[in-house]
Amino acid sequence: QLVESGGTLVEPGGSLRLSCAASGFTFSNYYMSWIRQAPGRGLEWVSYINPSSRAIYYGGSLKGRFTISRDNAKNSLYLEMNSLRAEDTAIYYCARSVGFSYGRFDYWGQGTLVTVSS
Amino acid sequence: DIQMTQSPSTLSASVGDRVSITCRASQSVTSWLAWYQQKPGKAPKLLIYKASTLESGVPSRFSGSGSGTEFTLTISSLQPDDFATYYCQQYNSYSFTFGPGTKVDIK
Numbered sequence: 001q002l003v004e005s006g007g008t009l010v011e012p013g014g015s016l017r018l019s020c021a022a023s024g025f026t027f028s029n030y031y032m033s034w035i036r037q038a039p040g041r042g043l044e045w046v047s048y049i050n051p052s053s054r055a056i057y058y059g060g061s062l063k064g065r066f067t068i069s070r071d072n073a074k075n076s077l078y079l080e081m082n083s084l085r086a087e088d089t090a091i092y093y094c095a096r097s098v099g100f101s102y103g104r105f106d107y108w109g110q111g112t113l114v115t116v117s118s
Numbered sequence: 119d120i121q122m123t124q125s126p127s128t129l130s131a132s133v134g135d136r137v138s139i140t141c142r143a144s145q146s147v148t149s150w151l152a153w154y155q156q157k158p159g160k161a162p163k164l165l166i167y168k169a170s171t172l173e174s175g176v177p178s179r180f181s182g183s184g185s186g187t188e189f190t191l192t193i194s195s196l197q198p199d200d201f202a203t204y205y206c207q208q209y210n211s212y213s214f215t216f217g218p219g220t221k222v223d224i225k
Contacts, residue, residue: 103209
């Protein structure tokens with residue numbers, strides 16, 4: 001099970017930290033991803049991180065504003081978001097990444113809504 | 119980034135119909151293509167990976183085919199639980215990208 005938290009209303013230019021609590025599998029063995037979905041829109045992969053935190057990749061649209069991290073001792077995944085813009089408004093899902101390039105997502109959380117607005 | 123397109127964007131069908139959704143990639147993704155189902159207010163659910171491999175627990179009425187740049191998701195006999203939006207996703211190269219979705223609704 002994956003449970004996201006931390007989503008809220010934030011002003012443009014603000015910062016936010018999302019969390020994802022994992023249970024039911026050995027979290028420290030798996031790559032993990034963040035994926036977002038703007039209201040009424042499609043899906044956009046945001047980032048992933050390997051078990052040791054030594055391999056991290058980001059989607060091209062983020063331009064260094066987001067930072068993914070994890071704490072295996074706490075079975076938790078995080079997404080630090082800075083310089084937030086209206087276009088970052090979305091439901092943010094954490095997902096377990098498996099397979100070739102760790103690019104398919106076999107378990108997803110229920111999502112947490114981030115709204116960027118003044 | 120590899121661009122993904124899907125057709126049609128909306129598909130109206132009846133229970134029992136055979137339906138197919140097409141996904142195209144802007145360049146070859148070999149067989150690294152997945153399909154997801156999403157219902158309103160819910161997270162996406164993985165249906166098929168590596169173009170044609172059924173995820174565990176997914177009904178056999180779902181099937182996938184294709185390679186390179188063109189892929190198809192087929193539902194052999196549409197059931198009431200299948201009315202949803204379907205997304206394809208390539209994971210051949212970064213950054214992983216999704217298609218815009220195909221909504222399957224009741225005719």
